[in-house]
Amino acid sequence: MPYSHIGVRRSAAQQSLAHALAALGDEFKLPGDFTPEVLAEVDAVIAGHELPAPDLTALPFITIDPPTSQDLDQAMYLERSGDGYAVHYAIADVPSFVPAGGPLDSETRRRGQTIYTPGQRIPLHPLPLSEGAASLFADDPRSAYVWEIHLAADGSQTSASVRRATVRSVAKLGYEQAQDLFDAGTAPSEYAETLALLAEIGTKRIELERARGGASLNVPAQEVEFVDGRYVLDFRPSLPIEDWNAQISLLTGMAAAQVMIDGKVGILRTMPAPDEVSVAAYRMQTVALGQPWAAGMAYGEYLRTLSAEDPKHLALMHAASTLFRGAGYTPFNGEVPEQVLQSAVAAPYAHTTAPLRRLVDRFVLAICAALCAGEEVPAWAVDALEELPDIMAASNQLAGKVDKAAIDTVEAALLSHQxxxxxxxxxxxxxxxxxxxxxxxxxxxxxxxxxxxxxxxxxxxxxxxxxxxxxxxxxxxxxxxxxxxxx
The missing domain is CATH 2.40.50.140 (Nucleic acid-binding proteins)
Structure with a gap:
């Protein structure tokens, strides 16, 4: 079997597992239910929400996410433009649902991001918002921040801007479903071109990433799912369409970073280059394991030579995590910081594509839209810049601890009878x-x-x-x- 599982309510191990997972909330002091005050504000905002005047509902956007996702942050529509491409990337319009200084604003700053445990999630926003009015569901007109990014024939960016508009997704696709439709060539005509261009653009963006020295660790993800009454744990390699999809998100994050750098206000996701000690130590490991990292080869290019199917390569992929350290958020206002690069991306980069699940994205969207429109950046967004790095650092640390504890718990339960x-x-x-x-x-x-x-x-x-x-x-x-x- 590709994975192991244990049934719910049918064994002592499962009962112990359920109890241990339920205890994670208390152990890590995770946020509980939203207060009546927050929920009342959300209800009022949703009831009075108006869609933006620019109408892009004629464009057949699609979403591509894990099949069970309901908090849909992104939708895309891709088309040819001359000898290049036009990427239309719609991001959930969370800023219009969160009044500055209100109860929900305060609560989201306390939470920082959505935290996931097996069979449960602690959302950043109340579900009527994150899985309702703001989620980019198929067939429903939705308010969104729509990025329009033009690319040359080789996939390189030539221009980028973002504005609020009304959009409509025509399909909610899971990763495997989207991959199957692409492979078989059976996607409906309404969005067949978007899937075809996703592969074309994604492949070219990967090549550009290689050329600029970008790096990614494609270690098979260890995932916990709740399927048919059972917890399932598996190592799952990413599908090609996930890599292409990730390239569109990376492209948008790079575009957002450049908009803020040009406007001299915003917040970047930064990471320093690996230090010499870490690089030297990793080079020694590559030699010891018989896969030497050649002098002059960028570390991103070296990582692409590794395969998770080879035990020695897999060990090197895990060891490479020592090269990906020090990521943080760098705010600025009036003067661009000296360090603007995210070294793994090998370019300036910002978080902007997941505002339903990550706090900082809401502020980046509002800042970029104002700069693109030539308008003054909202004071509420500028005023938050200095506190956002600490909020996100604490939230990321908590999410990492909870994720590790949950996986460790499920692993113990899966092995308890062996x-x-x-x-x-x-x-x-x-x-x-x-x-x-x-x-x-x-x-x-x-x-x-x-x-x-x-x-x-x-x-x-x-x-x-x-x-x-x-x-x-x-x-x-x-x-x-x-x-x-x-x-």
Whole structure:
């Protein structure tokens, strides 16, 4: 089987799992229900909301998301323009639903972003907004910030602007559904060209990313889903259409960053280039694992040579996370900061495409629209710039902790009935070093098991990139702990 699962309400392990997952909210002090004051404001805003006058409903936008998503932030319509392309990218018009200084504004600043746990989410906005009036559902006219980005024949940007307008999506597609329609050539004529151009533009944007030295880690994602009454854990590689779709989002984030840089006001998503010590250490790992990183090759280009199907490559993909550190948010007003690059993107970049799920995007959209229109940037957006980095840093840290705890809990539950069992595992990393030596008594190596899809620790100093046989020595669902030993 490609993954393991356990039934709901049918085992002690499942009951322990349900209890442990439910306890995450209290353990991490996650926000609870929205207050009556917030909900009343949302109801009032939705009731009085008016669609923008510019009418783009004749353009057949589509959304491409995980199939169960209801908070649809983005919709796209792609067309040819001369020998190049025009990208129309509609982003949910969250700013028009959040009165500045009101109860919802304050509550979203407290939350920072939507936080996900298996079978549950703690939304940034109340569901009547995030999965209702502001979500870009198919067949319903919606208010949106619409980016119009023109590209040359090679996919490079020639112009970009954003404005509020009314749009209508004609289809809500899941990733696999969209990929199947593209592969089979069976997409309805209304949006067949958009899917075809998504592949064409996405492929060209990937090549441009390579040329500018951009990098991405395509490690198969470890995902937890609730399917047919069961928790399912799997490693899922991304589909080509997901990569193409991500390129449209990256393109828009880069366009937003440049608009704000030109206007000398805004907030960028920045990340410094890897430091020399980290680069040197990673180069040594690539040599040790028989896949040397050649001198003069950009690290993004090197990462593209790695395949998750090869155990040694997989270990190097995990080790490369040491090169992706220090990401943060850089606000500015009146003077462009010296550091504007997001080194993995290899260009200035801003978060602007997910305002239903991430706080900072709401402010970026409003700033960019004002700058493109030649209008004064709203004071509420400028006034928030200095506090947004701290809000987002705290929120990202919390989301990371919750995500790790949830996956650790599900892993323990999935393995609880296999105590004493043996598995084949890939060693991802050896023991963490304490100075120049390793404390032998505490030595443990990071490993990955394919079925069930678990990453864990195994006692001992094991060689990264090797395939080893391990035995499950201990499991504790409540403590989220799994212990392996060499078999």
């Amino acid at each position: 105590l004493g069992g043996e598995f084949n595992a890939v060693v991802l990393a050896g023991p963490k070093k304490n100075g120049h030596t390793t404390k032998a008594a505490a030595a443990r190596s990071s490993i990955q098991i394919a079925a069930p899809a678990v990453t864990a620790y195994c006692e001992g100093d094991l060689e990264p990139g090797t395939v080893v046989r391990v035995r499950l020595a201990a499991v504790d669902i409540a403590k989220r702990s799994v212990t392996f030993v060499p078999a």
